[in-house]
Amino acid sequence: xxxxxLWLTLAATLGAAASSMAADSNKTxxxxxxxxxxxxxxxxxxxxxxxxxxxxxxQHGFKYTWTAWTHExxxxxxxxxxxxxxxxxAFDAMQAAGKACxxxxxxxxxxxxxxxxxxxxxMHPELSHMAKGTSLxxxxxxxxxxxxxxxxxxxxxxxxxxxxxxxxxxxAKWPNNYMIGEIMGGxxxxxxxxxxxxxxxxxxxxxxxxxxLWAVMENVYGKEDAxxxxxxxxxxxxxxxxxxxxxxxxxxxxxxxx
Numbered sequence: 001x002x003x004x005x006l007w008l009t010l011a012a013t014l015g016a017a018a019s020s021m022a023a024d025s026n027k028t029x030x031x032x033x034x035x036x037x038x039x040x041x042x043x044x045x046x047x048x049x050x051x052x053x054x055x056x057x058x059q060h061g062f063k064y065t066w067t068a069w070t071h072e073x074x075x076x077x078x079x080x081x082x083x084x085x086x087x088x089x090a091f092d093a094m095q096a097a098g099k100a101c102x103x104x105x106x107x108x109x110x111x112x113x114x115x116x117x118x119x120x121x122x123m124h125p126e127l128s129h130m131a132k133g134t135s136l137x138x139x140x141x142x143x144x145x146x147x148x149x150x151x152x153x154x155x156x157x158x159x160x161x162x163x164x165x166x167x168x169x170x171x172a173k174w175p176n177n178y179m180i181g182e183i184m185g186g187x188x189x190x191x192x193x194x195x196x197x198x199x200x201x202x203x204x205x206x207x208x209x210x211x212x213l214w215a216v217m218e219n220v221y222g223k224e225d226a227x228x229x230x231x232x233x234x235x236x237x238x239x240x241x242x243x244x245x246x247x248x249x250x251x252x253x254x255x256x257x258x
Contacts, residue, residue, distance in 0.1 A: 029085040031121045031181065032094075036079045042112040043077065047251060049108035050079075054253040056101035061256070064094045067137055068251035074243030077114075079251065085123050121181035121194060127162040128179045129169040137247065138198035140205055144242040145183075145191035154236040158193065161233045165213070168220040176209050191241075205244065 038046045050068070064083060071078040083094070148154040162180055169176075179196045199205040211219075217226035 027087065029087055029123050030091075030184070031085050031123065032083040032091065033119050033121055034081045035117045036081075036109075037075060037114045037116070038077050038079070038112055039114055040077055042114075046079075046109065046112035049112055050251045052108040053101055053104045054251070056104040057098070057253055058256070060097070060100040062097055062101070062253070063255045064097070065255045066253040068248040068253075069141065069245035070248045070251075072140075072244045072246050074241075079248070080245060081251075082121075117186070119186040119190065120184040122184055124162075124180045124182060127159070127166050129166050129174060130177045130179055131175075138200060139247050140199040140202065141245050141247075142197040142199070142205065142242060143245060144195040144197070144240060146193040146195070146237055147189075147191045147239040148193070148236055149238045154238075155192065157232050157236040161229050161236075162193075164221075164229060165217065168217050169213070171220055172211075172216045174209075174211070174213070174216050176213075191239075 036046070054066075064086075066081045066083060069080040069082070071080065086094075146158065148158055168174075177198060179198075181194050181196070183191055183194055214226055214230060217229060220226075221229070
């Protein structure tokens with residue numbers, strides 16, 4: 001599988017086109033992510049509630065898109081919703097615009113939740129490898145979480161190696177795509193980074209790259225440097241986990257005109 005060949009071999013997000021995230025590399029853009037967990041018996045009522053909430057947003061001219069994802073593996077009674085990447089200041093306007101439907105959210109959706117987790121994800125195009133025009137809004141995505149060891153050193157090591165890997169894949173014109181984001185405000189025990197790999201089909205999900213990532217790194221940097229990079233990444237990582245999601249058009253709210 002792909003995650004065994006990206007630096008995810010260590011023991012081991014979605015919206016918009018990567019080009020929009022990288023338009024200004026000096027401007028911080030973030031995504032809002034909500035993950036809902038429901039009981040199996042509440043699944044139909046929950047989905048009906050989300051549709052009612054989306055209808056309310058539409059009636060009030062809500063202009064921000066929420067992309068819905070159904071978890072295909074891991075907790076399969078989970079749903080994730082991601083905003084488009086935006087500057088921090090845009091979330092003030094989004095929150096104000098959404099207040100008109102707070103009652104719908106509380107009455108139609110919340111009664112069917114077992115739990116909900118919300119985070120912000122700062123996008124890092126400089127750590128990512130996305131061909132121009134590639135979108136994370138694909139039929140399927142693999143979502144891989146990295147929990148790092150405590151301390152500045154582990155964080156800096158991850159950033160440095162990820163940036164070097166991205167530069168290497170760009171230099172080698174590696175045909176595989178991935179986007180990296182930094183998780184913010186996830187609470188105790190939350191992962192630190194997320195890697196999202198888009199795919200067009202299950203066949204593509206399971207297809208091994210023609211040239212594995214670390215073979216690319218050896219070709220670009222030499223075997224010794226590639227091994228050192230891999231060890232630094234392993235040493236910085238405490239834990240990883242992953243799951244697959246599928247795009248859910250029925251529960252997605254797409255702003256008019258987008």
